[in-house]
Amino acid sequence: MTALAVRGLEKRYGSVGALRGVDLELEEGELVGLLGPNGAGKSTLVKIGCGLVRPTSGTAQVCGAPAGSRAARGASGYLAELFRFPGWCSGDEVLRLHQRLTRSDGGARERGELLELVGLTAARDRKVEAMSKGMQQRLGIAQALVGSPRLLFLDEPTSALDPAGRRTVRALLEEIRGRGISVLLNSHLLSEVELVCNRVVILLDGRVVAAGRPGELARARGIEVETDEGLRLIEGVGREDVPRIVAELVGAGRAVYGVRVLRSTLEEVYLDAVGEEAV
């Protein structure tokens, strides 16, 4: 089943168009990265998906139910970019509250598993106000997973984390994907998206300007050949041209020591798509 189906989605705030006809699909178990500069419409798209914002036109369906409906909210979990849990609650109490709200019957076992998954077992009784921002962020991910959602909306889940924390979340995302949960990941960290996402969608000014698998988006830029004459860059060719070029060079009496296919990085794809000035 399609976890998220977005068709012709538009959202206007007064005269400002935040989304201008977005189409997007997420299959079951797929982890899709949403990229784009500030103001591109990423958070608006995520908020429409979890029912916090009403679209101006178009449709969004979560696991077959209209986004924002009770069924859609029951099938999804959400971690906001700017969120806060009550400082007086412990991590365990936060999860217990969300278990009640999702009617989860997982009890202490589910809470224990989730806290272990995000590395907060030792801090389960610690008050939120005594937790670091990184710990709160991980608690936020655990909270989003309460009730075994089929689709997760994660809006900048690593924004407050140090490199070690980011690595933990990356491993967590792979674990989540391994469980068959679909994830729409809104992030500014291209390397993170490239490492964990099946697909990438780049938004600019409320429109999808590029979409595909990270490997597909990364176009061939040419090949670099090391011969007895030194390094040579041959542009406009790809991997399939390598045997021919090597044969031609050898035929011409050159000694070939190595060949490297050059591909554009996701960062270059991103910059091409959104333009340097938009970053």
Add this chain to the structure above:
Amino acid sequence: MSDVLTIAGYALRESLRRRVFVVVALLTVAFLFLYRLGARKAFEETAGVFPPEGVEAETVVGATLFGLSMFATLFLGTVLAVFLTLGAVRGDAERGLLQPLVVRPLGRTTFLLGRFAGAASVCAVYVTAVYLSALLITRSAGGWTPDRIVTPALELAFAVVLLVALSLLGSVLLSSTANGIAVFMLFGAGLVGGLLGQIGEALNSPTLERVAERTSWALPFEALYQDGLQRLTADSRGFTRFAVELGPFGGGQAYGAWLPWWSALYLAGVLALAAAAFARRDL
């Protein structure tokens, strides 16, 4: 229903953990202590005064003092109502506290009803407890008991419940600070309306009385307070009643049998408006 109770319980636990109730209890004890001191002195000092023929001094002093305590109880209840709800929607949304809750299956209307149930029950119990404490203090200080006890208590509690609903509606439309100011302005407008009515009655001015009456119907928490106030001396007649009505906390207005129905309709309307506005709000 269980979601409403979950949210109400969550709001109550927050107030308990943040020691809101400790502060409220301390302030209330201080108020009741001062009230007891004032009531004893007032009864003692008027004990030797011989009132004009037909005026029961004990009733005039008791009703005026207890009227004062009813006003203070309404004020304290309003403060509690406002502080429990002023940032329930926009304030909590701006702080990022609301979003993780309302994306859950319970829905926005249920969330709002839960917040209302939590705050309304706390405020109603609080106002009733302070009312009964002041009643006992008045009785022990001067031996005076109001003519009606239960209905004024219910009306006072209902008045505060209306203010909870208005504050919740304000929390959907306004920022926390603006909402707090707006609710206290409404409270003040109601109070001024009530005072105008008493002045109008004393001066025999139908215009002032009409303005006051319309203000009270528009802000029924004031009508409920006024109606409860006049029930304290419902059985007094003649010069005693006249003397009681001269004081700012002694008179009150009767609003008839329609008042509870109008108040219930008003409450339902305010909550429906809040739910509709919340449903339309992008978070």
